Amino acid sequence: MEDGVIRFGKNIVAKEELLCSGHRACQGCGSALIIRLSLKALGKDTIVCTPAGCWSGVGSMYPDTAWQVPWMQTLFENSSAVAAGIESGFRVLMEKGRVPKRHINCLALAGDGATNDIGVAALSGVLERGDDIVYICMDNEAYMNTGIQRSSATPYGAATTTSPAGKVIPGQTTWKKDMPAIVAAHDVPYVATASPSHPFDMMNKVKKAGEVKGPGYVHVLSPCPTGWRFPPELTIEIGRLAVETGVFPLYEVENGHYKLNVDRAQLKPVVEYLKPQGRFRHLSEEQIERIQDRVNKKYADLKARVTGQAA
Amino acid sequence: MSKRVALEGSFAAAEAARMADVDVIAAYPITPQSHIIERLADFVANGELHAAYMPVESEHSAMSACWGASGAGARTFTATASQGFFLMHEVLYFVSGMRLPVVMTVANRAVGPPTNIWGDYSDAMTARDTGWIQLFAANNQEIFDFVLSGFRFGEDPDVLLPVMVHLDGFTLSHVVEPVVLPEQEEVDSFLPKYHHPYAYDPDRPMSYGIVMNPDTYAEVKKAQDVSLRESKEVIVRVWKEFGDKFGRYYSPIDGYRTEGARTLLMSTGCLSETAKVAIDRKRDQGEDVGLLTLHLWRPFPFEELYEAVKDADTLIVFDRAISLGGPGGPIISEIKSALFDKRRDIKFAGLVGGLCGRNLTVEQFEEIVDRGREIAERGSSQVLETIGIRG
Amino acid sequence: MAEKKAKSILKPDWQDCRFGNIFTEAGSSRHYRTGDWRSDRPVVDKEKCNKCGLCWLYCPDSAMKTLEDGYYEPDLFYCKGCGICAKVCARKAIAMIEEGA
Numbered sequence: 001m002e003d004g005v006i007r008f009g010k011n012i013v014a015k016e017e018l019l020c021s022g023h024r025a026c027q028g029c030g031s032a033l034i035i036r037l038s039l040k041a042l043g044k045d046t047i048v049c050t051p052a053g054c055w056s057g058v059g060s061m062y063p064d065t066a067w068q069v070p071w072m073q074t075l076f077e078n079s080s081a082v083a084a085g086i087e088s089g090f091r092v093l094m095e096k097g098r099v100p101k102r103h104i105n106c107l108a109l110a111g112d113g114a115t116n117d118i119g120v121a122a123l124s125g126v127l128e129r130g131d132d133i134v135y136i137c138m139d140n141e142a143y144m145n146t147g148i149q150r151s152s153a154t155p156y157g158a159a160t161t162t163s164p165a166g167k168v169i170p171g172q173t174t175w176k177k178d179m180p181a182i183v184a185a186h187d188v189p190y191v192a193t194a195s196p197s198h199p200f201d202m203m204n205k206v207k208k209a210g211e212v213k214g215p216g217y218v219h220v221l222s223p224c225p226t227g228w229r230f231p232p233e234l235t236i237e238i239g240r241l242a243v244e245t246g247v248f249p250l251y252e253v254e255n256g257h258y259k260l261n262v263d264r265a266q267l268k269p270v271v272e273y274l275k276p277q278g279r280f281r282h283l284s285e286e287q288i289e290r291i292q293d294r295v296n297k298k299y300a301d302l303k304a305r306v307t308g309q310a311a
Numbered sequence: 312m313s314k315r316v317a318l319e320g321s322f323a324a325a326e327a328a329r330m331a332d333v334d335v336i337a338a339y340p341i342t343p344q345s346h347i348i349e350r351l352a353d354f355v356a357n358g359e360l361h362a363a364y365m366p367v368e369s370e371h372s373a374m375s376a377c378w379g380a381s382g383a384g385a386r387t388f389t390a391t392a393s394q395g396f397f398l399m400h401e402v403l404y405f406v407s408g409m410r411l412p413v414v415m416t417v418a419n420r421a422v423g424p425p426t427n428i429w430g431d432y433s434d435a436m437t438a439r440d441t442g443w444i445q446l447f448a449a450n451n452q453e454i455f456d457f458v459l460s461g462f463r464f465g466e467d468p469d470v471l472l473p474v475m476v477h478l479d480g481f482t483l484s485h486v487v488e489p490v491v492l493p494e495q496e497e498v499d500s501f502l503p504k505y506h507h508p509y510a511y512d513p514d515r516p517m518s519y520g521i522v523m524n525p526d527t528y529a530e531v532k533k534a535q536d537v538s539l540r541e542s543k544e545v546i547v548r549v550w551k552e553f554g555d556k557f558g559r560y561y562s563p564i565d566g567y568r569t570e571g572a573r574t575l576l577m578s579t580g581c582l583s584e585t586a587k588v589a590i591d592r593k594r595d596q597g598e599d600v601g602l603l604t605l606h607l608w609r610p611f612p613f614e615e616l617y618e619a620v621k622d623a624d625t626l627i628v629f630d631r632a633i634s635l636g637g638p639g640g641p642i643i644s645e646i647k648s649a650l651f652d653k654r655r656d657i658k659f660a661g662l663v664g665g666l667c668g669r670n671l672t673v674e675q676f677e678e679i680v681d682r683g684r685e686i687a688e689r690g691s692s693q694v695l696e697t698i699g700i701r702g
Numbered sequence: 703m704a705e706k707k708a709k710s711i712l713k714p715d716w717q718d719c720r721f722g723n724i725f726t727e728a729g730s731s732r733h734y735r736t737g738d739w740r741s742d743r744p745v746v747d748k749e750k751c752n753k754c755g756l757c758w759l760y761c762p763d764s765a766m767k768t769l770e771d772g773y774y775e776p777d778l779f780y781c782k783g784c785g786i787c788a789k790v791c792a793r794k795a796i797a798m799i800e801e802g803a
Contacts, residue, residue, distance in 0.1 A: 006755050006768070017764045021780040022731030025762060027739065028784035032762035045513040049379070060521035063711050064731040070511045072382070073520035075401055078375035081367065085337060085379025085387075086511060088363035092334040093385055096361060098504070104513060106379075122375065125368030199759055225784075233785030233798070236760055408723050509724045516728040523722075530714055531722030538720060 011200040014040045016068075023059045023066035028232025030222035030239065031055070031138040033196045035109065038136055038218075041203040042210045044069055046105040047086055049079040051119060053111040053138075054145040077119040079108040084131035091132075105134050105210045111222075112139040112153035116177050127186035130214045136206065137179065137217070140224035148227045152177040155247075156294070157287045158279045160227075165282035175294065180219045184253045190216040191253040196223075197239030201250060201261055208252075221248045229278025241273040246299040251306070258306045270295050313497070313557075318490045320483035321346030323451040324390065324416045324476070326490075327458035329360045330498045334385035337365035337376035341395040342428045343480040344418035348390055370395035374402035374413075381411035381473075382519070384510035386462065389413065392480055393420035393434040400437070406473050407442030408535060409519060412465035412505070413473040414458060419580070420480040421667040429668025430480030432580065432632040435608075436641040442539055444474045444546070445609040447579040451488040453606075454478050456559060459498065464549040466505045470542045477608075479581040481668055493557055501556055540610045563612035564619050568594055569601030574625040576680055579605040579642065582631060582671055589676035600680055611645065617653055625658045626650075627683030629676075629698075631665040639694055658687035664698035675699055736763060740783025742798040744776045750795035757787035757796060 005012050018039035025032040031054065039046060048071040050056060056073055059066040074082045087106040093099045115123060115137040126133060142160045143149040150163040155176045159165035163172040184191045189212040194202035202220060209216025223239050225232040242248040246267040252259045270292045274280040283291075318326065324347045328336070336355070338348040354360035363380070367373045373389050381387040391399065396417055406413050422433045435445070444465060448454040454476065461474035478484060509517060523531060547562065554560030567587050569575060578586045583604040590602045603619050605612075620626060630640025638644050643661030650657055660683035665671050671679075679698055686696055710718070746757075751773060758766040758774050765780040766787065776787070788796040 006758065008755060008759070013759065015768070019764070020729040020732050021764045021777070022734035022736055023763070024734075024736070027782040028786055029762050033760065036762065036764060037759075044516075047511050047513065057522040059731070060518055060725075062521050062523045062527055062725065063727075064734055065518035065521055065725055065728065066731040067518050068516055068729045070513060070516045071518045072511075073522075074378075075375070075405060078372060078402065081372035081375035082379040084365065085335065085376030085381075086383045087379075088335050088337070088365055088376065089380035089383030089385030089387070092361070092363045093383065096334070099384065121368060122372045125372055128368070129365065131365075196760075231785070233789045235762075235784070235786055236790050410721060410724075509721060509726070518725040518728065520723050521725050526713055527719075527722075530716040531719045533716040534719040534722055537716070 008200065013203070014043070016040070016044070018044060018068045019059065020066045020068055022064060024061065025054065025058045026226045026232070028225045028235045030140065030196055030224055030235050034136070034138050034202070034220050034222055037196065037199055037203050038206045039069065041206040042105045042107065042134065045103060046107050048072070049074045049083045049108045051079040051110050051114040052076040052145070053114060055109070056145065076114055078122050079110050079114065080119060080126040080133065080135060081122045083108040083133040084126045084129070087132050106132070107134045107136065109136050109138065111144070112137060112141060113143045113151040116152045116179050124186065127183060127188050127215050130188070132214055134206070134209045135215060135217045137219045138222040139219060140222040140227060141176070142227050144224055144227045153179065156291060157283050159282060160279070170282055170284065170287065183217045187256060188215040188217060189213065189255055192217070193219045193248065193250055195221045195239040195243055195248060195250065197236045197243065198250060198262065205252065227279070230276050234276060238273070238276065241268065244268045245270045245273040246295045247273050249299060249302055251302065258309060260302065260306050267299065313491050313493045315489055315491050317487050318451055319346065319485055319487045320451045320454050320478050321418070321485065322350050323455040323490050324458055324478070325350035325354070326492065327455045328388045329354050330495060331386065331459060331462045331502055333360070333362050333388040335363045335365065335377070335380035335387045336389065337367050337373045337380065337387070338389045339367050339370045339373045339391070339395060341370070341392050343420060343430070343484045344390040344392045344416065346484065347416060347418070370398040371402060374399040374406060377413045378402065378406050378409065378411060381406070381413050382409065382507070382511050384505065384507050386505045387413045388415070390416045390418065392418045393422060396434045397437065403438060403441040403443060405520070410471040411473060412462070412471055414461045414465060414476070415473070416454070416458060416476045416478060418480040418484040419477050427667050428480070430482055431666045431668065432477065433666070435477045436632045436634065438475065439609065442472070442535055443609060444472050444539070444542060446474070446476050446606055447608060448476055448478045448483065449579070449581055449583045449604055451483060451490050452559065453561070454483065455490055455492070456553065456557070456561065459502070460549055460553050463502050464542065464546045467545050467549070468508065470545050471507065472539060472542055477580070483581050497556065501553070543607070543610045543612065546607065561606055563607035563615040565604045565606060566619055567602040567604065569603065569619070571622065572599045572601035573623055574598070574600040574627065574680065574684060575603055575620060575623045576600065576683070577603040577605060577626065577628045577642070577646065580631060582629070582665055585671060585673055586629070586676045588673045589680065592673065592677060593680060605642065611649065613649055616646070616649055620650065620654065620657060623657065625684060625687045627660045627662070627680060627687065629679055630661060630663045633663055633666060660684070660686035660696065662696045662698045664700065669699060671699060735779055736782050737779045740781060741801055742783040742785065743778065743801050744781065744783070744785070744787050744796050745799050746773070746775060747795045747797070748773055750793045752793055754792065756790050756792065760786050760790045762786065
């Protein structure tokens with residue numbers, strides 16, 4: 001523990017807290033940890049744009065703000081576009097010698113609803129134009145802030161308030177939208193998936209996303225005790241299980257080249273991931289089987305993609 | 312030496328943005344503004360303008376990117392019309408609420424359905440409450456002058472508010488008129504560099520747009536309202552300076568042959584020039600009627616209005632916009648409301664016409680004056696009196 | 703005096719809100735005691751602790767203080783009692799004790 005950092009083996013983590021304590025996130029909030037560690041990875045020269053979501057109010061309710069970096073509330077669908085505008089503005093001002101040249105991370109920090117649904121067009125535009133921003137999607141798999149409504153990131157079978165576990169329709173009927181694949185299809189320099197349960201992997205990825213020239217996208221699984229209905233101390237454990245069962249594989253796509261960061265010879269059965277979560281409590285054997293088949297297939301596809309590509 | 316060139320309205324707008332050395336342009340094409348952003352793309356591609364050109368995927372993103380750029384401290388410009396203007400609607404409030412002096416030209420176009428591309432002000436009228444400074448140009452010279460002076464008063468440290476310059480779709484945007492362009496040095500001495508006191512800066516971290524509750528929201532909104540109203544003083548002062556420097560003076564409401572006129576016709580936009588010819592004819596026939604051209608729409612020019620109507624007993628207002636189910640055309644509704652406490656004695660008449668680019672002739676403007684007088688005198692059975700609409 | 707100041711921040715007059723949507727004091731949430739939320743409190747057993755720092759790393763509220771001697775101590779002003787630190791500790795050196803017990 002010296003010179004403002006803490007060392008974890010070869011991993012060096014800055015001590016400075018750019019997301020201050022006193023924020024109103026739930027006990028055990030996955031996204032609070034994601035933000036805290038991501039800002040350590042990016043550093044203080046970061047401007048944050050947050051759309052509607054938990055972090056519209058949790059970190060910024062007058063007169064309290066938990067942000068120790070410039071932070072702004074954007075509209076629901078446009079944090080990517082606002083961040084791109086900031087980057088363009090600074091770039092021209094630096095080119096014209098009006099502000100000193102420096103690297104500033106323009107970060108859009110959005111939930112799954114803002115990313116997958118309402119903001120997907122603006123995000124696609126940013127990706128296609130190659131705007132030099134960092135985009136972190138904190139995926140807690142529903143519109144949590146407004147009361148746990150389903151989004152296109154809600155997994156099959158999950159109970160939310162708008163896909164309730166009813167007698168006739170038991171939970172979400174569609175599969176989770178594969179947002180990292182959609183982003184990768186735009187041929188951007190860097191796409192990655194991450195989880196706070198694997199913090200050094202996550203921080204390295206966020207750092208890489210900040211360093212690339214062009215869009216850097218990190219899709220982070222954000223276990224949510226309140227919405228997924230599990231005790232708050234299990235946040236990290238649930239994240240780990242998501243990776244170990246293959247439900248949420250950790251991989252990177254660097255200039256189109258796929259790399260699987262965490263793999264195991266035998267994936268744990270998905271039921272180990274589903275069981276501790278109240279949102280899956282109602283699942284039938286048949287639904288669980290369907291989920292297992294889907295996970296097996298998608299994981300195999302990912303592995304085939306990794307091994308099948310040129311070195 | 313300033314030079315006199317022939318420019319269509321779109322190119323006049325683009326030229327003003329170029330001479331103002333804008334830093335960021337984020338825009339999406341829509342008829343009839345596309346020529347504005349095409350000309351700007353030419354400037355950037357040919358190295359005549361050093362700016363980031365962001366060809367965004369929707370108008371919502373256009374205004375969003377402008378928000379980010381302006382907040383970073385970059386001079387920002389965009390253009391849109393009608394449907395695109397509506398798509399960016401929610402973003403307009405954030406740009407004004409965050410006190411960001413973005414300048415936007417709106418090539419006014421009718422609201423669909425029916426699907427259309429031609430001009431009227433129905434789009435502009437939906438943005439009355441957005442907190443933007445709003446101007447209406449009546450010719451291409453005014454387009455150039457309002458965009459240029461718009462950067463100046465929008466960025467003034469006592470203002471820091473965004474500016475919309477409305478211009479008639481097609482009848483100004485695509486029509487070539489003579490425009491006097493100043494020298495670049497003159498523009499540079501008139502327009503200082505943009506500096507925002509709260510620009511995003513990692514060395515001065517702040518939080519922008521934090522949640523406020525019922526206890527605090529209203530005070531912030533009232534302060535915003537006061538700031539917008541107070542900007543009129545700066546606009547008037549800047550226009551005086553503009554006139555001294557470039558020789559063209561503007562005021563929130565410009566009068567034409569209003570001396571001793573007891574009947575006044577109010578118009579806005581390019582049809583005001585047709586109205587001027589009608590006023591000339593009326594005057595030749597000995598009628599004491601004059602024209603008021605409304606230039607400043609927001610903040611609403613109360614004092615200038617009271618002054619303009621001080622000798623009048625009849626005020627006829629021509630609206631080139633329709634407000635469905637409302638208490639009349641948008642402009643006449645507001646004019647009546649503004650004068651209610653000061654001049655109960657004035658008789659009013661409002662006529663709506665010219666929608667979706669339908670032209671009005673000099674004769675029709677004479678008819679507006681004649682029918683207007685009758686309506687003002689005897690009242691009307693209809694809330695919405697119209698001109699040139701069949702049936 | 704402090705009370706009067708607090709009142710004016712929570713209920714400002716409009717004249718103080720000219721740039722009301724821009725809040726200039728970064729990190730002002732630091733004054734807010736989220737420690738009032740918890741029902742369980744983490745207690746570190748220094749005998750078992752090997753100073754690995756994972757409890758500090760995984761806390762969503764940055765509520766683990768770093769001590770001079772290299773050990774870590776929960777910051778009870780902020781700690782919400784979520785129990786993540788106890789769960790991730792490889793040495794099982796942190797126990798969650800009920801408040802008031």
